[in-house]
Amino acid sequence: MYQNYNNNQLRLSIPLEINIPSNHVAVAISHFVDSIPDKLIYEKAMTSGRPAYNPAMLLKVILFAYTRQNVVR
Numbered sequence: 001m002y003q004n005y006n007n008n009q010l011r012l013s014i015p016l017e018i019n020i021p022s023n024h025v026a027v028a029i030s031h032f033v034d035s036i037p038d039k040l041i042y043e044k045a046m047t048s049g050r051p052a053y054n055p056a057m058l059l060k061v062i063l064f065a066y067t068r069q070n071v072v073r
Helices: 025-035 055-067
Strands: none
Touching (some): 025 055
8 A cells, every 4th residue: 555645736735836837847757657557666565564655656756856967975
């Protein structure tokens, strides 16, 4: 079982509004990762313990970081 996340969330719990244009690289990454078949991204989830982070969401974060040339050393 993975933690739920919603890509189309309209509000944050903090007073912050950010409009991402449809031609932004983050939108392209999101569409790309969403087009990958679930069978390739998800494996059998553990039934005990804390739910893991969603692998698709983590992949989106990693790909976006690479586009921004963020390197952890």
